[in-house]
Amino acid sequence: MSDQNVINMKEKGNGFQWRNYTKIGIFFIILIAVLVLIFSNLFIVKEGEYKVIRQFGEVVRIDKDPGLGYKIPFIQSVTTLPKFQMTYDVSEAEINTKDKKRMIIDNYAVWRIEDPKKMIANARTVIGAESRMEEFIYSVVRAELGQLDYDEIINDEKSSRGSLNDRVTEKVNELLARDNYGIVVTDVRMKRTDLPAENEQSVYTRMISERESKAQEYLSKGDADKNRIVAETDREVKELLAKAKAEAETIRGEGEGEAAKIYNQAFSKDQSFYSMFRTLESYKRTIDGDTVVVLPSDSPYARLLMGYTD
Incomplete structure (x- = not known):
């Protein structure tokens, strides 16, 4: 094989x-x-x-x-x-106030995506949504601040920023909903207001002048209050002194009356003593170191002066 x-x-x-x-x-x-x-x-x-x-x-x-x-x-x-809330820092922008003054505003917004499908269809990306939101915020803020004077914006006593922020937030959301961007702004806040460099010094000068005027107003009011208090105090002191004087006169009168009553009771017990006492009292009132008295030697007055009691 x-x-x-x-x-x-x-x-x-x-x-x-x-x-x-x-x-x-x-x-x-x-x-x-x-x-x-x-x-x-x-x-x-x-x-x-x-x-x-x-x-x-x-x-x-x-x-x-x-x-x-x-x-x-x-x-x-x-x-x-x-899906969470995000913060977006809106770019600084220059606007004109109602009284034709320029100012630079700086805002920030808190926002979230509510309908992703609408956001993608109309804004494409998060950056695109923020860009459209920023445009709306600037437009609304410019319109709102354009209705206010400069002093109403920067002066704390006159400022309406609280209600302004609410109005801006509401109107921005209306614009976003109108164009179906699918996002919602929770809050828009103005974090800073500045002046263009060329206007700063003039505004600072005016603010200093206003503060000095306000300080002078406070000083004048303080002086007026001081003068009023001093006048009221002086009047009260005079009233108290007059009342005390009147009471003192009343007490003195009552005391003198009481003393006279006691004297009368005491003198009525011995008429000769009373007569001698009155004579001595008259001497005290009429005779001093410069007094010259010419009296007969046998007069009672002279005898008392010379020490004769018979």
Whole structure:
């Protein structure tokens, strides 16, 4: 028998095994590829975000609720939009007030995406939405401040910024809703007002003059109040002194009356003593160091002066 008719079973078995290994390897490669394809097209929707699914550039679905989502491979794409509130710093702008004065305003806005589909359809991106929002804010602020005088804007006592911010927020939202931008402005605030450089010095000078005038007004009012208080105090003092004097005179009169009564009671008990006392009292009133008295030597007055009691 020739060698050509001999079959090597060992070589045949090895070939069969390699074919099986190859098939298994291909199967695992395909399985891994499928798994990679599946997992690469899964996405997670987190709290505070929207997932926008596009197909050939068009929005086909928006996932809003947290959880796991899936897109069709190679056909669909996923982009993320924020659901939380965002702050946008509006660019500085120059406006004219009602009294024809120029000023620079600086605002900021707090906003959020309410309808992602409308926002994408009309603004395309978050940057586009902020750009349109800024245009509306500038337009409304310029119109509102154009109805106010400069003093009403910068003077704290006359300022209507509180109600102004509310009006601007409301009107900006009306414009955004009218054009279906799908975003809502929560608040618009004026954080700073400045003057153009060429106007600063003149305004500062006028403000200083106003403050000095106000200070003088306070000083004048203080002086007037001081003079009024002093006058009232002087009047009250005079009234108190007059009342005290009147009461003192009354008490003195009562005391003198009481003293006279006591004197009368005492003197009525001894007439000669009373006569002598009255005489001595008259001496006290009429005789001093410069008095010259000429009396007869036998007069009672002279005898008393000389010490005779008989």
